Amino acid sequence: MKKKGIISIITFFFVLQAKAQCAMCRAVLESGEDQSAAEGINDGIMFLMVVPYILVAVIGFYVYRTFSKSKRVKK
Incomplete structure (x- = not known):
């Protein structure tokens, strides 16, 4: 049980760093100067x-x- 908890925590922190934009959205948003829109x-x-x-x-x-x-x- 302890091993599953540690693996879950590690997986959770890796998911937090994931980027979820598609290639087209990223290309359009990175071409502009305002990066706060891309982050939003x-x-x-x-x-x-x-x-x-x-x-x-x-x-x-x-x-x-x-x-x-x-x-x-039942037991």
Whole structure:
């Protein structure tokens, strides 16, 4: 269990450094002088990408917890 936690933390920090822009968006945004717009677009893309994964994780945890409770009751 401890090993899984350490791997999860390391993976989380690698994901924070990921860039989520497509090639066309990056080319258009980097050609301008204002880099804050590019950072804002990148943050928005990352936010939109993370929300579905969080929802799936919460639903998966709920299903896991439900099945583990039913197994304990049957024993």
